[in-house]
Amino acid sequence: MSIRVMMVDDHPVVRAGLRALLEADARVEVVAEVDSGDGALEELERLSTLGGDLPDLVLMDLNLGAGIDGIETTRKVRARHPDVQVLAVTTFDAEADIVGALEAGATGYVLKDSPTEALIAAVGEAAAGRSVLSPEVQQRLVARMTSPATALSPREAEILEALATGATNREVAKRLFISESTVKTHLVHLYEKLGVDSRTAALRVARERRLIR
Template structure:
């Protein structure tokens, strides 16, 4: 019995290469490949309504350019089609991406530079509903569990990511629809968790620890 896949990646060349690699395995059938989150949700609905049936697994990139990202697409996909598994296949190994994808409902998380056999093994495991994580991701999560007091909250991560673009506290507050004083309060907690005393140091440490991209 073959594993039916849908691929979501905004780079056509990457999709073509990955598709060729996967379809070289007799157990794998790629039923759709799309370049955005919106296309993914539409294609999935179409497969279900036309009688072809939903795929067993969706390979999801996280950075999808314009429109909704891979994490939000995963969240919506899993809510609408809970029987479809999602495997994040991406170049990003930042804590915010890993935790975000898993919390959104991804069954697994692997990196694009994984060896071919490792990727195929991950596809088989995820399609069967079994959790599969790249070794780098496992280490990141173990470190997060070992030091829970230093783990950043989703809001703290959002603030850091906005500040990393060069935004001021006021600009960050506007983008996140919160008050400037709330941003400052979160920064106090951030500095304490990261063991730093400035925004520049906080961003440097966050990048070194792969907390943000």
């Protein structure tokens, strides 16, 4: 019995390469490929409505350009189609991305530059509902667990990511649907955890530690 896979990636060349790699293994069948999060949700809904077989596994890139990103798409896929597993396959190894994807319901998280054998093995494990992580990702999670006092919460990571775009406190508050005073409170905690006293320094340290992209 083959593993039915959907690929979600906004780069055609990447999809073509990944498809060739996957289909070289007789156990894997690529049944769909789309270039956006919205496209993924629409295709799954179409298959579900028609009564067709849904994929066993969605390979999800995180940066999908315009529209919803891979983390939000993962959250919606898992909520609407709980039997469909999601494996994040991306170039990003920042802690915010890893934690965000796993909390959204991804079964695993692997990097695109993983060896072919490791990627195929990850597809098999994730399709079966078993957690799988690239070694680099495991190291980041272990570091987070062994230093909980300095680990960023998901909300703190969201605020840092927003600040990295140049947003003001007011703009961050509006984007995250929280008050400006709440943003300021989070910043106080962020500065303490990172050992800094300004947003510029916070962003620099966060990037150095691979907490954000």
